[in-house]
Amino acid sequence: MSVAGASTDSPSHTSHPSWMFASGFAVLVIGSAWLSVALPISVAFAAVFLFAGPHNWFELRYALGRLPARTGKLRGFFVVSGLGIVGLSGAYAALPFLMARWGGLDDFGISIWSTAFLFWIALLVSMRSHTNPRFDGGWVWPVACLLTALAWLSPYTLPLSLVFLHPLMALWLLDRELARSRPEWRTHYWCVVSCVPLAVLAMWWQLRGVPDLPGTDQITLAFGPTVRADTLTQHVGASLLPGVSPYFLVATHTFLELVHYGVWVVLIPLIGLRSWPWQIRKIPVSRRSPTWSRGVAVFLLCGVLLVSVLWVCFGVDYETTRRVYFTVAMLHVLAEVPFLLRMI
């Protein structure tokens, strides 16, 4: 994943100084925080509608640009990654059906899934620690066991943590990309990243006493029965955190999602893409043969088509599409784990 070498014909403008990048990122962070506090429900719905599909496509394109042409000695790592991504995503999608079939299995099902997820990550970290640059990965198994204990004591903690931590993974990936491409920009980047927890803290201070979100708002009224505001409060675990303001939870999640989309749709393509998105020949795996090249082109074209279909589906039935999307989206959440590990 991190094997593909850098080429010199980058679409990004190398003359851009780091402070411009940092300023743009700061505008993204502050703007997202302000919008999330002012219009949490409307912005959350609009952001998912506009960027859910495109950000996945950009993520796919970026990953293809970073994947090595041949797996070589990393074959085992790729096999474990692929099996985990497909298996865990399938199990996650199947959980609601299994729970409906066996009532009372709810918490057990989630705990089993969380255990498999934790040990899959532990295995990947362990495998990664044995390849260059090597590191001592002995701590990973005890940590996995201790987190597994937590997953059984409090089954919903891990899935809920993923909802909030997943957007932050984009920041970590951007940091790794900067370390490779623009190491001199990292200092300014870290300064702006430190504003993210400060922004969350400020949001909490602002929203700690605010009444619960209304069951209906302008968006609900405009789109009728296809959109429900309480879907958001359920998604961010408001029922699991009774002591925390649902308004704050929704606003925080909206803020993190907006930053996440901004990083994937704007910043990482600007910094990390080694070629224009349509330059298929620049993707390492497509250089293997004309067949591979055509395959990658069709794959990316299908992705564009899927983004368009997603927009249409959101327009027809937002609520159902959102639910389906966030189930399928587990695939890209999981795919980021091995990708990030190869970037370290």
Next chain:
Amino acid sequence: MKRSILSLFAMLILSATTLHADIGPGPSPEDRETIQVPVSDLEKMSPGQTDSTIPSDIAPQPPVLDMKSPVPMVIAGLAATVGVALLGLWVVKKGRSGDAQDQ
């Protein structure tokens, strides 16, 4: 150095066993909720009538697998114990490799 590592290891094992002991075996059969059948309903039963003929609203329901069962606590206790033991081993191993480097 070695002594401090061993002390730490012993402390971790002790905390793991304490945690495991705190979890315990779960509620005893006496503590579990029992279904109270009104005397009037029992009086309606004819001699030889089995539980299966008791009206469904008062019949005992089949046991449901839920988080009140001790299974999650037992698994969590085992995972925590193994985790702490592995952590201790890793700390000891790191300590030994550190001592070897010092020498």
